[in-house]
């Protein structure tokens with residue numbers, strides 16, 4: 687069944703107000719709510735709520751009702767999100783995965799790479815991150831967006847697994863990347879994957895639990911931090927993560943189940959970050975946040 691996005695297009699200030707109204711109306715219900723910057727120069731933003739096709743009518747009525755007092759003339763627009771058969775996808779395991787311009791593929795699928803693809807070659811192995819999981823694909827999509835819209839000079843991939851996200855950053859930008867994992871096997875696999883993808887020179891791979899390593903102080907602060915771990919450790923490490931973020935920097939968090947997203951957002955809002963966008967993939971969410979100092 688298709689997923690639907692209902693949204694309104696307005697300014698950042700009003701999009702944030704509408705996000706508050708939606709959060710209040712939909713509370714802990716299982717609908718993703720997000721604001722997205724469409725055009726920074728002209729202050730064009732969208733506030734969106736995502737739902738399944740059969741919930742659209744009810745949600746639309748509720749959205750129209752909640753806007754009726756403050757925004758009676760704002761049209762509620764609609765987008766159908768293309769269907770993805772996730773069960774089939776997970777069984778496909780070894781087929782290439784597209785996320786934005788990235789194509790993550792195994793060595794047996796090199797011939798599937800198209801001229802405009804940013805190809806990342808990862809064979810399924812001992813570390814997490816072949817691109818098939820919703821969290822990895824979500825991070826790849828947001829990495830591309832961040833890199834397209836902001837200057838990035840120094841990146842951190844915390845919980846690198848197969849190294850796929852560090853490799854992705856380095857494939858787009860010739861900037862230093864620190865990639866860490868609590869698991870020494872993952873770090874070894876990630877380094878080998880980076881070598882195979884021709885980007886090992888730019889990535890510093892280290893074994894580190896959370897932020898417990900001198901590498902962070904030596905190499906930080908970072909203006910892009912990506913952490914695809916799990917909600918609980920992400921919430922715990924919010925203050926340390928933000929302490930390692932440069933002013934105006936971006937943070938991409940994943941490994942978060944849809945129902946946990948509010949708690950994670952609250953932890954990071956509390957630590958001074960502003961929500962930019964939440965995207966869904968197969969029940970998992972990827973959250974993009976930005977350092978408050980960037981906000982107008």
Ligand SMILES: C[S@@+](CC[C@H](N)C(=O)[O-])C[C@H]1O[C@@H](n2cnc3c(N)ncnc32)[C@H](O)[C@@H]1O
Pocket residue numbers: 813814815816817821822825844845846847848849850851866867868869872894895896897914915919941
């Ligand atoms: C879900 S995988 C993500 C892998 C890859 N970044 C991706 O997006 O596909 C999470 C990785 O984080 C590592 N990890 C879990 N807890 C960690 C911690 N506290 N500090 C560092 N790494 C951690 C795990 O060993 C695992 O490799």
